[in-house]
Amino acid sequence: MATADGEAPRPEERQIEPLHLPTPEEIRGQDIWNNCAVRSVASGVMGGGLGFFMGMFLGALDNPIMQEEMTTKQQLIFQAKQMGRRSISSAKAFGIMGLIFSAAECVVEKTRAxxxxxxxxxxxxxxxxxxxxxxxxxxxxxxxxxxxxxxxxxxxxxxxxx
Known part of the structure; x- marks a missing residue:
């Protein structure tokens, strides 16, 4: 931070910010988040959400084998079913993966300190x-x-x- 004339402030002019101690609510929140079960479930849910959206995206890219013989309505129904199947499958896989990884990492981290x-x-x-x-x-x-x-x-x- 420079002064009005462009010079750097002198040490005695610098402001010292007060020390911020965490509130009891912040400490409780950290304690809850440091619980391996909570962290694992949260990772599983976030992984499931990511997998759901990835499955929807990838399911939308699937083309029916007999696309030329299908009507537009049949193609839309096929796409919707594929998106649903893929999204549920990917959500399960990513959710389980996130849960296992987070649980293992948390337990190992707490064990090894x-x-x-x-x-x-x-x-x-x-x-x-x-x-x-x-x-x-x-x-x-x-x-x-x-x-x-x-x-x-x-x-x-x-x-x-x-």
Whole structure:
């Protein structure tokens, strides 16, 4: 901040802002948000919402196989059904993914008492393994490695832990 004549203010002229302590409501809000169950459910709901909208968008892009033989009304009905199916399917998948990842990351973070990339790797591995466990142990291992790598890449891209 410069003075009227363009010079930098002297140290004795600078204003010191008062210290702002959190209110009891802010502390309670932080305590609630630091609960792993609350954080996981919120992530699951947000993931479900994202998946719903992605499914609607991708469902709208599906073209019927016999498009030339369908009337406009039939095409609109087909598109609406596809959008509904895709949005529900994507909402479930993204919701479960968000819930598992957030729960795993929160538990690992609280157990280790550190906030770093290792938490992301473990949470990604748990999530990928859990999602692909139906395919057997080999699929679970590949899912673990793939989701952990993806999670670290996103973490580095967002640069959250620096």
């Amino acid at each position: 550190k906030h770093d990339t290792t938490n992301t790797v473990v949470a990604g591995c748990v999530t990928g393994g859990a999602i692909s466990a139906k395919g057997g142990p080999k699929a679970a291992c590949v899912g673990c490695a793939g989701f952990a790598a993806f999670s670290v890449a996103i973490e580095k891209f967002l640069d959250r832990h620096s």
